[in-house]
Structure formats: C-alpha cells, structure tokens
Amino acid sequence: MFSKILIANRGEIACRIIKTARRMDIKSVAVYSEADAAALHVEIADERVFIGPPPSAQSYLIADRIIEACKKTGAEAVHPGYGFLSEKAPFCEALNAAGIAFIGPDVRAIGAMGDKIESKKLAKAAGVNTVPGYLGVIADDDEAVTIAREVGYPVMIKASAGGGGKGMRIARNDAQVREGYKSAKNEARSSFADDRVFIEKYIEEPRHIEIQVLADGYGNTVYLGERECSIQRRHQKVIEEAPSPFLDGKTRRAMGEQAVALAKAVNYKSAGTVEFIVDAQRNFYFLEMNTRLQVEHPVTEMITGVDLVELMIRVAAGEKLPFTQDDVKLRGWSLEARIYAEDPARNFLPSIGRVTRYRPPVESQFVRVDTGVYEGGEISMYYDPMIAKLITRGMDRETAIGHMREALDAFQIRGVGNNISFLAAVMKKERFLSGRLSTNFIADEFPEGFTGVELETEVNDRLIAVVAFVHDRIAERNRTLSGQLPGYQPPRQNFWMVRINRQNTPVFVDETDRGADVRVGGQVFSLVTSWVIGDLLWVGTVEGRKMVVQVDIRGDGYRLLHGGADVVCQVLTPRAAELAELMPVRVPPDRSKVLLSPMPGLLVHLAVKVGQEVKVGEELAVVEAMKMENILRAERDGVIAKTNVEAGSSLAVDQVILEFE
Ligand code: ADP
Numbered sequence: 001m002f003s004k005i006l007i008a009n010r011g012e013i014a015c016r017i018i019k020t021a022r023r024m025d026i027k028s029v030a031v032y033s034e035a036d037a038a039a040l041h042v043e044i045a046d047e048r049v050f051i052g053p054p055p056s057a058q059s060y061l062i063a064d065r066i067i068e069a070c071k072k073t074g075a076e077a078v079h080p081g082y083g084f085l086s087e088k089a090p091f092c093e094a095l096n097a098a099g100i101a102f103i104g105p106d107v108r109a110i111g112a113m114g115d116k117i118e119s120k121k122l123a124k125a126a127g128v129n130t131v132p133g134y135l136g137v138i139a140d141d142d143e144a145v146t147i148a149r150e151v152g153y154p155v156m157i158k159a160s161a162g163g164g165g166k167g168m169r170i171a172r173n174d175a176q177v178r179e180g181y182k183s184a185k186n187e188a189r190s191s192f193a194d195d196r197v198f199i200e201k202y203i204e205e206p207r208h209i210e211i212q213v214l215a216d217g218y219g220n221t222v223y224l225g226e227r228e229c230s231i232q233r234r235h236q237k238v239i240e241e242a243p244s245p246f247l248d249g250k251t252r253r254a255m256g257e258q259a260v261a262l263a264k265a266v267n268y269k270s271a272g273t274v275e276f277i278v279d280a281q282r283n284f285y286f287l288e289m290n291t292r293l294q295v296e297h298p299v300t301e302m303i304t305g306v307d308l309v310e311l312m313i314r315v316a317a318g319e320k321l322p323f324t325q326d327d328v329k330l331r332g333w334s335l336e337a338r339i340y341a342e343d344p345a346r347n348f349l350p351s352i353g354r355v356t357r358y359r360p361p362v363e364s365q366f367v368r369v370d371t372g373v374y375e376g377g378e379i380s381m382y383y384d385p386m387i388a389k390l391i392t393r394g395m396d397r398e399t400a401i402g403h404m405r406e407a408l409d410a411f412q413i414r415g416v417g418n419n420i421s422f423l424a425a426v427m428k429k430e431r432f433l434s435g436r437l438s439t440n441f442i443a444d445e446f447p448e449g450f451t452g453v454e455l456e457t458e459v460n461d462r463l464i465a466v467v468a469f470v471h472d473r474i475a476e477r478n479r480t481l482s483g484q485l486p487g488y489q490p491p492r493q494n495f496w497m498v499r500i501n502r503q504n505t506p507v508f509v510d511e512t513d514r515g516a517d518v519r520v521g522g523q524v525f526s527l528v529t530s531w532v533i534g535d536l537l538w539v540g541t542v543e544g545r546k547m548v549v550q551v552d553i554r555g556d557g558y559r560l561l562h563g564g565a566d567v568v569c570q571v572l573t574p575r576a577a578e579l580a581e582l583m584p585v586r587v588p589p590d591r592s593k594v595l596l597s598p599m600p601g602l603l604v605h606l607a608v609k610v611g612q613e614v615k616v617g618e619e620l621a622v623v624e625a626m627k628m629e630n631i632l633r634a635e636r637d638g639v640i641a642k643t644n645v646e647a648g649s650s651l652a653v654d655q656v657i658l659e660f661e
C-alpha cells in the first residue's frame, strides 16, 4: 500500500479523499493555488504544496506542477478527484513516465472514453445500446440538416469533446439545427479547444440513470447499482438518488451487464460510471462513460456500504476487489443535493464572497455532509460554485426525503447566496415525491424560475408560534435582567402581535416546563424544545411534530428560514403594532434608469457608448464570474446617458455599470 498520496484537486472532493486516506493510514498531500491558501483541503492535509496563481489553467491544470509536487513530497500516487486533470490522458502518461501511480483507470481507457464519438462506436461494438444517430463529424450546417432529417426530429447536437453540460443543443426543426450547429460548435471551441460536433436522437421526457462500475487489474469487474440523476438544470445535475425509483430488477441487471461489458472492452480498472439516457418505456441508451470518481458517488456508498475512494486506492496499489457481483447488495435509499453558491431568485447567478456563517447539519447515520468550505472562508470567482454535498439515507425513499428536508432546514449559510431554499422547494413537489422524474423536471415545475416558497397556512401558523415563543423568551429575559432601576421593571407581557408583510397575527404565549403553549389566532400549538437564547437553530416539536427553523435575530425583528421559505417578521406589543400601522411603506429605489451588475465579477466588455440608442434585448455588457460569461441586455428601449465603468474593471454586486436618459 502507498504511504503517501497527493490529491490533485480542491474543495469538497479533495477533503473527502483526504479523509479516506487518513483512515487507511496514508499520508496526504494537498496542492493549492493562491486563491486557496486558506482553503479547508489545505488545512486538513498532512502536507501542502503551492502550485500557482488562482486561475486553474495556471495552477490545478498544470500537470508538471503536480508532478513536481509529488517529487518534492515523495507522494507515490495521485488521486485526481473529478474535473481538472481527472480525465486527461496526457496527465496520466506524464505520471507514468515519472514513476508515479495514477489512482484511476489506464491511459488507454481514459483516451477511449474521452471522446463521445469514439466511445459511442466502442460501446456499439461491445453490444451496448446507443442513442440512434450519426457517428461522424459533421462538416457544415447543410450536412447537419441532412443528418438531422435522417435521424428524425427532435435531435441533439453535441460536442464530441463535451463535458459539464456544455456544447449541447436540442433542435426540433431545420432552422434550429442550423442555429444549434453553429452555437454548439462555438461553445465547444471555446470550452474544449475542439469543435467537432455530432448529432443523435433527442430522447423525449428522458431520465438520466447511470451505473457505477468498479474493476481491478485482474479482470474482476462489478457494478454497484444505479444512480438516478434526472433533476438537472441546463444538463447539469442538481439532485441525485440511488436506487432509481424507475428501474425494475430486470432493467437494472441489463444496464449493469452492459456497463460491465463496456468496461471490460476497454480493460477498465478503478471506479467509473456508465451514463445512460432512459425513455418512458424503460429503453436505455448509452450516453458516455466518465472515467473517474463522480460527484454523486456518495449515494452509491450509502446504499452499498462500499468506500469507493478506498477501493480506487487499493486497486491502484495492485490489490484485488474484495468482493464479487453476488456480494453486492443494495440496502435502503439515498439522496444527494448539491449545495451551490448561487442565487436561485436571480436566475441562479453565481454568488461569491465570504461565508460569514457556515453550520451544516450534524452528521449521523442518516446524514452525511461533504464540505469544502468553513465558516469565515471565501467562495472565490475562480472555481466551481459548489459549497457542499448533502447526502441522506433511509430505509426507503420517503424516509430519505424526510431526512433531507430536515437537514436542509438545519443547513445554515450566510454571507453568500445559496440554493438551499430551492432544494427544499424541490423536496416538497408532489411530482418529486411520487418519483415521476425527467430531465425536464425543473423547467416544468418552475416555469417562471424560482420565486420563493409560499408556506401552507398550517405551517405558517406553526412558524408564527415558534417566533412568538422565541421573542417571548427574549423579552422575559430582558424584563428580569438584574440591576434595573427599582420600580421601573416593566410588567410581564405575553400577548404579542406577529407582523409579517404588514399583517398582524395576535398570539398568546403560555410558558410550560418543556416549552410553551402558544395560541395563534384561534388555535393552540404545544411547543416542546430545549432551545435557549443564543441558539441559531430552533429544534423542537410543535403539536408532536418535529420542526427545525433557522432563527436570525435582526435589529428590528426576525428572519425565519424553514421549508424553503424565507420569512422576515416582527414581534410587537399590541401598542407597537398599532403604531407600526402608521409607518410609511418604504418604496424601493427606481432602478429602471440604471444597469446594475447582478453579481461580483469582471466587466469583460461594454457594448454601448454614451448617446447610443438601444433596443430591448440588445447586448449592453458582458460580466464574467466563475468561468461563466453573462450577457446583460437592455430590458426596454432607451438611450445611454452615462457609462460608469470601463471594460477590465472588477464589479461589486449592484454596482452601477451605466445609466439611461
Ligand atoms: P458528474 O456527472 O460527476 O456530475 P459533471 O459532468 O457534472 O460530472 O462534471 C463534474 C465536474 O467536472 C464539474 O465540476 C464540471 O464542471 C467539471 N467538468 C466536467 N467536464 C469538464 C471538462 N471537460 N473540462 C473541465 N471541467 C469539466
């Protein structure tokens, strides 16, 4: 076994690999860029090596720096994680040449599966079902139209070198093929420096279901069941689960056997994933094989009891798989939700900055948190915006979802925008609960984007009871503080008005031994809790049902987060509530005459000049953040009065870029 390994990655996955290495008594070496000097993976590793400036092309993606770091520290093997160098055959070759082991498959398997056209040919030859389509490179848009018609609409135009959901377009007619062909090609050229595209049938109402395979260097190859990853946004996974609520034993076995056949065809070694697209009739078709550890691997670990990273390390060190296919048993259900630094209410724009509060839920037999950040740390604009992965498990799907909802309620992040409320909203959708998933789920269920969560009246009343209880405790403590002027102590107050959106709800709080009985309107809620002043999380039962609420105390009231809802409220004495009625309503400033930066980032390009007339939809500026270029367009016709910043400047959120007349 290795005595020291280097992890050529950052964030949660680097941390996750270091943990397994530590359990196996293997020393770990972290690498880090300038932006990551204080990152969590650097802190928890046994050793650390600096490898360059923040942009990954100047640090994490430079193979030579990684090899140098291995030599310097004496690391005998490299685990690449996912992304970065994980699927780069030349990196693997360079490691081999330097006598360092790669914790992953052989160069040839990476090469064979790295190209979508080539891997589809290979899969076909190995007897794997592939999506009907044309397996050649397409020369121009005329040829694209001819082929699209042959394949039959709708079709998908795809970059052969694609990954991460990029370079992919759906087309339903000739015009869309011409447009999609050009834009897929452009995106592929700029993202992968390789503009070959091909066309395949677009499977309608599809599910994404993938098979985890694991192989050693002695010809033993097994599959560890499937993961359903149909909850996607822009072809990128958001929520995954294992097993799939859709597969029957027969389909699972057929998919597993085809995945194993493909792995064997390329002499696959290590952990890998064969991705399939599945139609409503349970026909399945090969999409691609990812020759690395997958982001969503934990759900498989939760239902098989296998540590995939450990087995990758063991296989790379020359060990045999310790079990056979017959030993693989799937137990219970697991879900994973990806916690991203993004603002769901602002069309999921990435969010960066300091994480002023970071309190993930407590880990247990049912809850696992794979984290790459810590309280006080920073989410930088240079890398993937994933903050953590929240994984839960239960005997069945319903239980696993219940744990997920509770864990999301308890997950506290402040300082950077995050998608927890959105994830909580998905967990409540009837269609999600019944398991009727497809990759269109998010587009179908949130046609207007994410506009927040409206709580049912019953839950809202429970929330009112909780905040009234919290306020009553604080008011009572303040009333009974020692050292107050004699005779000035205010009388006991337990009748309050909870004010939300200028609506008052009268409440009466009657403290009991273990909590309080709170009357909200005409109903009494019995609260049992061990909450004390200072706790940021209210955990207890309301009428015997468990409830977890994040309670932030603000200068003038409270902010409550629960079930995806974000409620700002005040708890006032009846007299104060009466007076609050007289307060003027704050009118938000008029922003129709300015263009604001929707996020912190870099102003790459300013497309307009002072005096220029612009039409609605016209491009005004391009802002880059987190590897994504965001085009800001005119929301109505107008004339540019003033530009406030120049191309190349960095922007703060809500900074004025230009003004209209
Ligand atoms: P998974 O199926 O594991 O979710 P993804 O396709 O979402 O895999 O990619 C996992 C990670 O790797 C993401 O962080 C993604 O941004 C990154 N990634 C995937 N493909 C590429 C690529 N070709 N170049 C750079 N990064 C990539």
Ligand code: ADP
Residues within 6 Å of the ligand: 131, 156, 162, 163, 164, 165, 166, 168, 200, 201, 202, 203, 204, 206, 208, 232, 235, 236, 275, 277, 287, 288, 439
């Ligand atoms: P990437 O390398 O970016 O992960 P994939 O080929 O795995 O690319 O596709 C990513 C996602 O795009 C899939 O999970 C699925 O949602 C969608 N997709 C890809 N090909 C098809 C297809 N032929 N029909 C329908 N959806 C598809």
Ligand code: MG
Residues within 6 Å of the ligand: 164, 275, 288
């Ligand atoms: Mg994929």
